[in-house]
Amino acid sequence: MATFKDFRNNIKPNWCPGCGDFSVQAAIQRACANVGYEPEQVAVVSGIGCSGRISGYINAYGFHSIHGRSLPVAQGLKLANRELAVIASGGDGDGFAIGMGHTVHAIRRNIDVTYIVMDNQIYGLTKGQTSPRSASGFKTKSTPTGSIETTLSPLEMALAAGATFVAQSFSTDLKQLTAVIEAGMNHKGFSLINVFSPCVTFNKVNTYEWFKERVVSTDSFDGYDASNKMMAMQKVLETDGMITGIVYQNKEKPSYEQQLPGFQEIGLAKQNITLTKDQFDKLVAEFN
Amino acid sequence: MISQLSWKIGGQQGEGLESTDRIFSTALNRLGYHLYGYRHFSSRIKGGHTNNKIRISTQPIRAISDNLDILVAFDQETIDLNHKELRNGGVVIADAKFDPKLPEGFPAKLYAVPFTAIAEELGTSLMKNMVAVGASTALLDLPVDIIKKVVEEEFGRKGQAVVDKNNAAIQKGFEYLLDISGGPSEEFKLEPGDGTTRLFIIGNEAIGLGAVAAGCRLMSAYPITPASEIMEYLIKKLPKLGGTVVQTEDEIAAVTMAIGANYGGVRTLTASAGPGLSLMMEAIGLSGMTETPVVIVDTMRGGPSTGLPTKQEQSDVNAAIYGTHGEIPKIVLFPSTIEECFYDSVEAFNLADQYQCPVILLTDLQLSLGKQTSEPLDFSRVTIDRGALALEVEPQPENQLFKRYAFSESGVSTRVFPGTKNGIFHSTGVEHDEQGRPSEATTNRKKMMDKRMRKMESVKVTNPIVAISKYDDADILFVGMGSTGGTIEEARKQFEADGLKTNQVMVRLIHPFPGAEVAAQLDKAKKVIVVENNATGQLADLITLHAGGREKIKRMLKYDGNPFLPNELYNDCKELI
Ligand SMILES: Cc1ncc(C[n+]2csc(CCOP(=O)(O)OP(=O)(O)O)c2C)c(N)n1
Numbered sequence A: 001m002a003t004f005k006d007f008r009n010n011i012k013p014n015w016c017p018g019c020g021d022f023s024v025q026a027a028i029q030r031a032c033a034n035v036g037y038e039p040e041q042v043a044v045v046s047g048i049g050c051s052g053r054i055s056g057y058i059n060a061y062g063f064h065s066i067h068g069r070s071l072p073v074a075q076g077l078k079l080a081n082r083e084l085a086v087i088a089s090g091g092d093g094d095g096f097a098i099g100m101g102h103t104v105h106a107i108r109r110n111i112d113v114t115y116i117v118m119d120n121q122i123y124g125l126t127k128g129q130t131s132p133r134s135a136s137g138f139k140t141k142s143t144p145t146g147s148i149e150t151t152l153s154p155l156e157m158a159l160a161a162g163a164t165f166v167a168q169s170f171s172t173d174l175k176q177l178t179a180v181i182e183a184g185m186n187h188k189g190f191s192l193i194n195v196f197s198p199c200v201t202f203n204k205v206n207t208y209e210w211f212k213e214r215v216v217s218t219d220s221f222d223g224y225d226a227s228n229k230m231m232a233m234q235k236v237l238e239t240d241g242m243i244t245g246i247v248y249q250n251k252e253k254p255s256y257e258q259q260l261p262g263f264q265e266i267g268l269a270k271q272n273i274t275l276t277k278d279q280f281d282k283l284v285a286e287f288n
Numbered sequence B: 001m002i003s004q005l006s007w008k009i010g011g012q013q014g015e016g017l018e019s020t021d022r023i024f025s026t027a028l029n030r031l032g033y034h035l036y037g038y039r040h041f042s043s044r045i046k047g048g049h050t051n052n053k054i055r056i057s058t059q060p061i062r063a064i065s066d067n068l069d070i071l072v073a074f075d076q077e078t079i080d081l082n083h084k085e086l087r088n089g090g091v092v093i094a095d096a097k098f099d100p101k102l103p104e105g106f107p108a109k110l111y112a113v114p115f116t117a118i119a120e121e122l123g124t125s126l127m128k129n130m131v132a133v134g135a136s137t138a139l140l141d142l143p144v145d146i147i148k149k150v151v152e153e154e155f156g157r158k159g160q161a162v163v164d165k166n167n168a169a170i171q172k173g174f175e176y177l178l179d180i181s182g183g184p185s186e187e188f189k190l191e192p193g194d195g196t197t198r199l200f201i202i203g204n205e206a207i208g209l210g211a212v213a214a215g216c217r218l219m220s221a222y223p224i225t226p227a228s229e230i231m232e233y234l235i236k237k238l239p240k241l242g243g244t245v246v247q248t249e250d251e252i253a254a255v256t257m258a259i260g261a262n263y264g265g266v267r268t269l270t271a272s273a274g275p276g277l278s279l280m281m282e283a284i285g286l287s288g289m290t291e292t293p294v295v296i297v298d299t300m301r302g303g304p305s306t307g308l309p310t311k312q313e314q315s316d317v318n319a320a321i322y323g324t325h326g327e328i329p330k331i332v333l334f335p336s337t338i339e340e341c342f343y344d345s346v347e348a349f350n351l352a353d354q355y356q357c358p359v360i361l362l363t364d365l366q367l368s369l370g371k372q373t374s375e376p377l378d379f380s381r382v383t384i385d386r387g388a389l390a391l392e393v394e395p396q397p398e399n400q401l402f403k404r405y406a407f408s409e410s411g412v413s414t415r416v417f418p419g420t421k422n423g424i425f426h427s428t429g430v431e432h433d434e435q436g437r438p439s440e441a442t443t444n445r446k447k448m449m450d451k452r453m454r455k456m457e458s459v460k461v462t463n464p465i466v467a468i469s470k471y472d473d474a475d476i477l478f479v480g481m482g483s484t485g486g487t488i489e490e491a492r493k494q495f496e497a498d499g500l501k502t503n504q505v506m507v508r509l510i511h512p513f514p515g516a517e518v519a520a521q522l523d524k525a526k527k528v529i530v531v532e533n534n535a536t537g538q539l540a541d542l543i544t545l546h547a548g549g550r551e552k553i554k555r556m557l558k559y560d561g562n563p564f565l566p567n568e569l570y571n572d573c574k575e576l577i
């Protein structure tokens, strides 16, 4: 059986030393091994950004797509071969700005893809502009007098959009991060995992210390019930979105694939695609 | 007796004209006539004038006619808008209910038939359409039993009572017309058809059928006129074959989902029209760069922007060829007949897999939506070629990924599908090395760019042009693409009747452009007329760029939203030369 080391490759990440994304990389590698996958059974699809590079840093099939589009690529891949474990990933700009339309609809569609957002509340790759996750008043290169837009709450958004799995974690907490990714991978349906992953180079406000002081684990709430959507929403609001752990999970709702008429267990990519003459003749006869 | 005629039915959109039209034309097809339809519709769903014209012939036809023999009208607006199209001596069959009128002295006959009254007498005014079908059948002196049989098939599942009522409506309409017209007249009597039932199909369905035959099992798309019928056809078929159609949130999702699924190993299609093609541009580059096959159908309609969304145009040719930033290998096909829609759809999937690049299959609105009879589709011509593909892979050397982008002579490298043991590689829109790892090294960049572009040098397509080239010294060579083929052919025959020698070329492979093949045809003609539905002459530009002939080429352009008509084209070309 593969261990997390088998999910390592020899490509050296080009992330700045100390970037939060390193821990996300390690957590994905551990989660894949813990769930029991071999490297070739996993595909990591990513968008564009510093975080988007992650698909190249894991020994698995990797597809580094275009800005904001990791989710439709990942969903297409999963429909093509449901035997693969498909992870989508990228930054908060990738998923909540340019790719927001896909995020909402991937949540609604509920195809079995695990989506990990590396949320640093800023644009890293383009060197420090505001993101939908930036706090009001946050000064960046593109908002020199402070952001005047409302900060997006991804957890509220996901719950409102009908998500079946919503989790949040922090990249220094490798144990929890690995556990929520593992749970997301085991979840039959779409899972959104928002990870606070500090940008040490361009975000001098939302630092490791800043997050450490504010995150609140679901473990700290007595009797927290992740299957209770009302409770989940309430705690998200109470913690000002800083809640971590599995925030909400609906294990009842079948995934998109499970509901498709005629969709089979064996990956579509492995099925025979040649029609028989008889099948063809029947199709043609409908036009007579 | 006549060998061909044109029949048009018009009224308000949403009144059920389609079913009338469908029953009438299905019966004609059973009798062995060749049919070619043209639907005029506004983008309003309910209300607004709409009409459907069918040309009926004992010979193969691929164009609508300039004029009209019979107009069936459900309101006065239909007569007002369409009577000028009637030939001298044509006939209007109209509902007596609205007291139909033709302009004073207009040389056509008007038969007022109480469509609505007869239908109401039989139970519901909805059946006025059937009364009209009956009246048309009588005028053409066709066997009414065939029509009734089609009605039985169409309404059978609604019960015998419904079938009987509709057939009664047909019978009444039939008898009423015979009565007031004094029996069938020779000038509308059609020579018998050959008795062969053909496929009666629109281009979009032929493309969908081709996709199924080619092994396409997934489609991701966003609805748009005039492409939606492709997804509507496939959603009926693919689930039975293990696949599905996903209606995505937009065309960016549609194309990237298709790319993801193709990367996963399933032949996947997306289809749209101009506005959607514009949204897909960045992703088309991703397909080119990651060498992931994808087939995109662009059913062209009037542009730019929202343009003329329900009208004919061929103005996305440049966008299809040049669209996406940077330079990628890409193939653009444009069938010009209903049969080619089917075969080219199959070929598009093969080319995409063979050259591992985006393939754009163009059609135009008339080809996509015009319903017509098709010659039999030959299943033995359907082959599936997945290109260079490894289903099993040897272990890779220590610390090396599978060389998915190996520098090869042809530029094509062996693909593996995710899930394959030992096949792990990286795929990225960033410039990369043979294993797919990002690389900005200059020598690698040049080699990789050359490798990708080299694929275009070997693109082999069975018939890059379809030529009717009888003469080595033609007076005129007509060149066109898409649905204009049949119209050009008829205009050309009129020139031949005038004693001119004419050749014809339909360009099927738009990119990479078959310059040598077209140049050889240019050499055989004194004058060249390039016929196209756009304002700038995009095909003519391609010809001059790749095949020369600037001094001989004249442009025949139409961009008012309507297809060319045979006589109109003949007359306009006469003026041009
Ligand atoms: C269509 C498009 N627009 C803009 C860009 C430039 N761009 C690259 S990454 C990025 C945002 C990066 O921020 P985020 O997604 O949060 O990822 P991070 O770098 O912070 O990990 C932008 C705007 C692009 N690559 N493509």
Ligand code: SF4
Residues within 6 Å of the ligand: A014, A015, A016, A018, A019, A020, A021, A050, A051, A120, A124, A125, A198, A199, A200, A201, A202
């Ligand atoms: S710029 Fe920020 S997000 Fe990007 S690698 Fe450096 S620390 Fe990480």
